[in-house]
Amino acid sequence: xxxxxxxxxxxxxxxxxxxxxxxxxxxxxxxxxxxxxxxxxxxxxxxxxxxxxxxxxxxxxxxxxxxxxxxxxxxxxxxxxxxxxxxxxxxxxxxxxxxxxxxxxxxxxxxxxxxxxxxxxxxxxxxxxxxxxxxxxxxxxxxxxxxxxxxxxxxxxxxxxxxxxxxxxxxxxxxxxxxxxxxxxxxxxxxxxxxxxxxxxxxxxxxxxxxxxxxxxxxxxxxxxxxxxxxxxxxxxxxxxxxxxxxxxxxxxxxxxxxxxxxxxxxxxxxxxxxxxxxxxxxxxxxxxxxxxxxxxxxxxxxxxxxxxxxxxxxxxxxxxxxxxxxxxxxxxxxxxxxxxxxxxxxxxxxxxxxxxxxxxxxxxxxxxxxxxxxxxxxxxxxxxxxxxxxxxxxx
Amino acid sequence: xxxxxxxxxxxxxxxxxxxxxxxxxxxxxxxxxxxxxxxxxxxxxxxxxxxxxxxxxxxxxxxxxxxxxxxxxxxxxxxxxxxxxxxxxxxxxxxxxxxxxxxxxxxxxxxxxxxxxxxxxxxxxxxxxxxxxxxxxxxxxxxxxxxxxxxxxxxxxxxxxxxxxxxxxxxxxxxxxxxxxxxxxxxxxxxxxxxxxxxxxxxxxxxxxxxxxxxxxxxxxxxxxxxxxxxxxxxxxxxxxxxxxxxxxxxxxxxxxxxxxxxxxxxxx
Numbered sequence: 313x314x315x316x317x318x319x320x321x322x323x324x325x326x327x328x329x330x331x332x333x334x335x336x337x338x339x340x341x342x343x344x345x346x347x348x349x350x351x352x353x354x355x356x357x358x359x360x361x362x363x364x365x366x367x368x369x370x371x372x373x374x375x376x377x378x379x380x381x382x383x384x385x386x387x388x389x390x391x392x393x394x395x396x397x398x399x400x401x402x403x404x405x406x407x408x409x410x411x412x413x414x415x416x417x418x419x420x421x422x423x424x425x426x427x428x429x430x431x432x433x434x435x436x437x438x439x440x441x442x443x444x445x446x447x448x449x450x451x452x453x454x455x456x457x458x459x460x461x462x463x464x465x466x467x468x469x470x471x472x473x474x475x476x477x478x479x480x481x482x483x484x485x486x487x488x489x490x491x492x493x494x495x496x497x498x499x500x501x502x503x504x505x506x507x508x509x510x511x512x513x514x515x516x517x518x519x520x521x522x523x524x525x526x527x528x529x530x531x532x533x534x535x536x537x538x539x540x541x542x543x544x545x546x547x548x549x550x551x552x553x554x555x556x557x558x559x560x561x562x563x564x565x566x567x568x569x570x571x572x573x574x575x576x577x578x579x580x581x582x583x584x585x586x587x588x589x590x591x592x593x594x595x596x597x598x599x600x601x602x603x604x605x606x607x608x609x610x611x612x613x614x615x616x617x618x619x620x621x622x623x624x625x626x627x628x629x630x631x632x633x634x635x636x637x638x639x640x641x642x643x644x645x646x647x648x649x650x651x652x653x654x655x656x657x658x659x660x661x662x663x664x665x666x667x668x669x670x671x672x673x674x675x676x677x678x679x680x681x682x683x684x685x686x687x688x689x690x691x692x693x694x695x696x697x698x699x700x701x702x703x704x705x706x707x708x
Numbered sequence: 709x710x711x712x713x714x715x716x717x718x719x720x721x722x723x724x725x726x727x728x729x730x731x732x733x734x735x736x737x738x739x740x741x742x743x744x745x746x747x748x749x750x751x752x753x754x755x756x757x758x759x760x761x762x763x764x765x766x767x768x769x770x771x772x773x774x775x776x777x778x779x780x781x782x783x784x785x786x787x788x789x790x791x792x793x794x795x796x797x798x799x800x801x802x803x804x805x806x807x808x809x810x811x812x813x814x815x816x817x818x819x820x821x822x823x824x825x826x827x828x829x830x831x832x833x834x835x836x837x838x839x840x841x842x843x844x845x846x847x848x849x850x851x852x853x854x855x856x857x858x859x860x861x862x863x864x865x866x867x868x869x870x871x872x873x874x875x876x877x878x879x880x881x882x883x884x885x886x887x888x889x890x891x892x893x894x895x896x897x898x899x900x901x902x903x904x905x906x907x908x909x910x911x912x913x914x915x916x917x918x919x920x921x922x923x924x925x926x927x928x929x930x931x932x933x934x935x936x937x938x939x940x941x942x943x944x945x946x947x948x949x950x951x952x953x954x955x956x957x958x959x960x961x962x963x964x965x966x967x968x969x970x971x972x973x974x975x976x977x
Contacts, residue, residue, distance in 0.1 A: 313868075354816075408918065408966060417827065424804075424886070428812035437885050444889035449798060450828050451851040464965050465918075468848045468857040471799075471828030479846060486864035492714065492918075506811045511823030562844030566836035569761075570824040581842060695824055696833025698845055 313589045314489050315556040315705070317547040319401075322392035323648045324384070325538035325635035326360035330391045335652060337634065341661040341680060344635050345522040345534050350504045351422075357518040360536025360636030361504060362387070377456040379420035379447035381503040385456055388501060388539025397543050398461050398497060405494035412467035413484040414454040415476030415500035417640030417694075419469070420447035422505035453501045465493060471640065473694030474603070476500055477540070478643025481702055482560040484544050499541035500641035508535055508639060515570060523606035523637070525630035525662060526615065526676050528669040530606045536636025540644035542651075550707045555651040558687070558703045559590025565697025572610055576617030578699045579603075583621055583689065586701035592687060594622050597703070599653055599683075601646045601690040604630020605637050606664075614691065615672035627677040628689075633664030643692035647702055650688035654706035659683050713917065714863035717910040719872070720783025721950065722775035722899035724749055725934055725941060731778060737931070738944070738951035744930045749895040756838035764821055765834065768800045768880045771895045772831040773838060776876045779899035783909045787839035790874045790901075791865060793846045794832045795858025797939040798890065800825055801882035808886075831878070854879070855898070855942045856962035862902055863916055872903040877940035896938035898947065912950055912975040919969035923961040946970050 322330060326344035327337040337344070345358045368383040389395050402410050427442040446452050451469040458467045466487065470479050477500020484496035502508075512518045512533060519532035550556060563585060565578035572579070587593065600622070603614050611630075618628060631649050638645055653660060661680040668676050690702045721731045727747045728734040736742040751770035754762055756777070765773075772794065780787045798804075803825050810818050824830070829847040836845060846865070850857035855877045862875040878897030882890050903910070924945040926932040935944045942961045949958055953975045960968045 421804075421808075424808055425811050428808040431812075431885060438889060442889065444886065445851055449851055449890075450849045451797075451854075455851065458963075466857070466860055466966065467853075467963055468850045468861065470846065470848045472832070472845070472847045473827045473829055482844075483846065483848070483861050483864075486861070486868050490714065490864055490867055492860075492864070506816065507807055507823070507826060510811060510816045510818050511807075511820075511826065514818050514820045514823050562846070564832075564836040564842050564845045566840050566842050568837070569830065569833050570820070578842060585844075694829065695827050696829040697836055698829055698832065698847070 313485055313559060315558050316485055316488055316544045317550050318542045318555045318557060318651055319545050320394050320397035321542040321648050321651055322388060322394040323540035323645050324362060324388045324391055325638065325645060326362055326536055327635050329387065331652065338660045339680060341663050343522055343633055343663040353506060353509050355509055355513050356520045358522045358534045359504060360534060362537050374456065374459060376443050377446045377452060379423040381420040381453055381501055382456045384503050384537065384539050385453045385501045388541055394541055401495040401543060402461060402463060407463050408465040409494040410463050411465050411484060411487055411493040411496045412454050412458045412463060413470065413480040413496055413498045414457060415470045415480045415640050415643060416450060416453055416502050417471060417473050417476055418502060418505050418507055419450045419452050421507055423447040425506045457497060472698035473696055474639050474642055475692040475694035475698045475700040476640035476643060478692035478700035478702055479562060481557055482562055482700065485557060485560055488544060488546055496544045497541060498544055500644035501539040502638055502640040503537040517607050522664045523632055524664045524666065525604035525606040525632055526611050526669055526672060527665045528667050530608060530611060532607055533605045534636040536638040538635060538638040538641045538645050540641060540648045552707055553655060554707045555654055556705050556707060558705045559586045561585025561589055561701045563699045567697050570695050572613040572693060574613055576613035578697055579614050579617035579693055580621055582699035582701040586689065586703045590703040592703060596687050597626050597689050598685040599659055599688040600626055600628030601650050601688060602628050602630045603691040603693045604632055606632060612672065615674055618674050624673050624675045627659055627675050629662040629677045631660050633662050643700060646690045647704060650690050650704045654685050654688055654704060657682055657684055713915045714867060715913065715915045716863055716866045716902040716904060717906050717913050718900055719903045719907060719909040720779040720785065720901035722778030724771055724775050725896040726894045735951035738948040744928060746930060751895060754838060757834060761834060761837060766800045766803055766825060767895055768831050768878060769834045771880060771897050772876050772878045773835060775878060775897040775899040776835060776874055779874060779901045783901040785901055788841045789843060790841060790872055791843040792832060792835060792874045792876060793858050793862040795854045795877040796849055797851050797854045797879050799828045800830060801880055805883050805886055850963060852939045853963040854939045856960060856968050859916060866902050866904050870904045872901060875900045875902060879938050879940050893937050897940050898943045913973050915971040917969050919959050919967045920965055921959045921967060923959050923967055
């Protein structure tokens with residue numbers, strides 16, 4: 313593919329708001345996971361909750377979008393000067409030439425969960441103030457973002473479970489390459505809700521401890537929430553130090569709804585496609601941000617795929633021990649973590665991971681280290697067997 | 709940079725809608741050769757799925773597999789090789805209702821199957837299991853503009869990769885109380901097999917560009933009702949042109965103020 317510039321990017325997770333907060337926490341290898349105290353949830357698990365989401369208010373004109381997910385969306389958009397960069401792009405190219413491509417797994421479903429507790433005792437009706445379209449629906453965060461910036465062009469929500477906000481890069485890259493748009497807001501937002509907390513618990517995939525990716529004793533995920541955004545544009549002559557999206561690879565497992573292909577065949581196809589798309593070989597990759605959910609099956613499958621392709625030569629780790637598995641937002645968050653690693657020349661660590669699983673022969677990087685980095689690969693794999701890998705690079 | 713045209717050949721069509729169990733029936737109605745008779749949507753049994761998955765197959769899965777396979781069969785294509793784009797305004801409404809109802813009660817121990825069927829990409833996941841396709845699947849939504857969003861991504865994939873792409877746009881209903889907030893009346897879906905190259909199966913070529921013109925409405929009140937009430941069926945004016953064999957431009961609803969002008973050419977008579 314033709315490389316695309318990440319002209320602005322930002323992320324908000326349990327570690328805090330923005331690049332500086334994350335840079336500091338990544339370097340300190342500080343985990344933001346804490347025992348779950350979210351809403352009325354009664355589960356023995358740890359989560360990565362973003363502080364002060366409910367203190368965020370939406371502009372009056374967009375009040376119909378009000379829900380935890382869109383509050384988090386706005387927090388994310390208004391961090392690191394990202395919103396200003398979007399407004400500049402809209403002014404430069406036109407409001408119909410900036411596309412919106414956002415990933416989510418559950419959008420504002422929490423609003424519906426809460427509304428179901430407040431059904432009319434006689435009629436069973438949901439409360440009048442509940443707005444399905446602008447909160448629960450998967451498109452709500454993309455429509456909110458489009459309306460917030462008064463954009464008039466294409467927009468879509470991509471919802472492929474935990475690969476959602478990696479696949480937005482693929483969809484946006486296609487449209488930018490074809491010239492149907494000149495800039496794209498890509499990213500992902502997912503927020504804590506009862507469906508995912510109780511749902512992953514029902515599958516016995518949540519850990520009662522902070523998650524331990526690739527640890528021999530790993531026993532499940534810690535669910536997190538977060539928002540991450542990037543502004544993608546074409547740039548034929550980027551200045552040194554510019555982070556570029558170089559390749560995207562997508563595949564399907566065609567295996568099972570909630571279990572990965574045992575040997576990670578779909579994962580391998582996605583990584584190979586991403587390398588092909590970037591015109592790079594396995595020897596060109598300097599860091600792999602693994603999907604690394606910390607379930608026994610997922611890490612084993614991904615590890616086999618990475619080992620088959622890269623052997624034990626390329627340092628890689630999962631950063632989910634920092635802020636949890638942010639589900640549909642994870643792909644975008646981890647792409648931004650790769651962007652930071654590339655610009656900082658610094659491999660992130662892997663809080664929570666202790667003794668590595670000896671049956672997974674990859675070069676797992678437990679602790680951070682300074683290293684010259686040119687190209688990073690980011691993996692995202694979702695329920696339903698939807699896989700996406702991204703290759704990012706920094707210009708010399 | 710000026711936009712490259714989003715262009716493809718339509719090689720196969722699938723359709724399921726209330727009163728319209730397949731594309732042949734719908735085409736006859738769209739040509740005015742048969743009267744539209746309202747009836748609940750008929751969803752085929754997904755015989756391709758292994759028995760365990762078949763038992764769990766919800767309405768959206770039967771719907772999306774049904775329209776997708778009809779388009780693939782119509783085109784004489786091999787489903788196991790096809791990249792797919794699934795576009796839907798929502799996921800499985802009945803499953804979602806059950807989850808929300810249970811999570812509002814005292815016993816929140818929800819069923820694992822209900823949970824993994826709640827993801828927006830459940831239909832795409834079952835499609836992959838049924839067809840053994842490891843090709844990329846994109847799953848997206850844009851509320852009432854979901855068909856247009858799916859068409860834009862599918863055409864972009866055709867243009868970028870030169871490979872055929874199966875677009876499956878489908879919607880299903882929520883039961884009450886959500887039905888009062890989102891009143892999609894029944895299941896409905898459209899599938900188009902899009903290809904970069906013309907072949908013996910090609911029915912027409914389409915070129916898509918943004919427009920601000922109003923969307924074409926259908927003359928028949930019942931068909932117009934379907935177009936308005938089931939987002940995937942915003943495709944009906946395009947399908948009417950295909951059924952009638954009339955070349956020329958048709959504007960489809962997308963996301964205000966942006967609409968999609970679809971120019972049909974080279975229709976097989």
